[in-house]
Amino acid sequence: MASPAADDYLKTVYSHTEWQDAPITPSQLAAKLNIAPSSVTEMVKKLAAAGLVSHVPYGAVRLTDEGRARALAMVRRHRLIETWLVQEFGYSWDEVHDEAEVLEHTISDRLLEGIDERLGRPRFDPHGDAIPDAAGRVDREPFVLLADAAVGHSGVVLRVDDRDADLLRALEGAGVMVGHTIAVTADGWLLDGVAVSLPEGAATAVWLRA
Known part of the structure; x- marks a missing residue:
């Protein structure tokens, strides 16, 4: 198919x-x-x-195993294209999903390999999602959804859901980006040690290092 x-x-x-x-x-x-x-x-x-x-x-x-291999190949295409658009063309992280949805079906394997090489074989896309390598291997650290993180937990932001562009813009405005640290307190959240008010929906769209 x-x-x-x-x-x-x-x-x-x-x-x-x-x-x-x-x-x-x-x-x-x-x-x-x-x-x-x-x-x-x-x-x-x-x-x-x-x-x-x-x-x-x-x-x-x-x-199935065959279906997973094919899915990983498409995920690789999508996430490499997203990373390419951000790093080479100045797209913001809320703009790349729809573009990648179109381009992933049209570029050749040769161009995809060239993009991967030019970008230095990135392991993660701008939203923190793992980019499978050419053999379908995926690197991922243990994680916890922010909504499920217990009071006292502190972890680096590993991933932000990319499907809601408005939420991505709101999170960026609040300073929530991959690589920053969120701590859960009894009163709310600390972002890099500073109290922050997160936009609605953030708790179910942000994953932290477990």
Whole structure:
């Protein structure tokens, strides 16, 4: 199944379980892709027939080994392009997701390798998501969602969800970026040791080093 649509499905299934363990359901897949549930059902059947996902009716969708390898290849493309746009073209981190969604289906493997080499083989994209290497290996540290971090926990920001551009801009305005440190207190949060008011939705969009 060589199609951009199939690649988008596989990438979405992979991304759903990258920062939490619960597998994705068809209804969640439909919501993330903004596609009618009936269309998702048909595509999942095709992906299963091609050996890319495993699925039972009304059950969760999981990647097979072949599906995971293909998903990782697409994730690599997406995140390298995002990093390229930020580092080489001056895009901000809230602008790159949609651009990468288009470009990931069009650039050649040769150009992708050239981008990776020019950027110095980066391990993470601007949002802190791990960039798989050419063999599909992924580096990731132990993490905790800010909403789940206990009072007293202090950790470097490892990752910020990239799907809400407005929230990304608000977080940047508050000074919350990958590499900064957030501490959880009984009264709220400290950013690099200074009390900060985080925008609504931040606690479920920011991951810290565990």
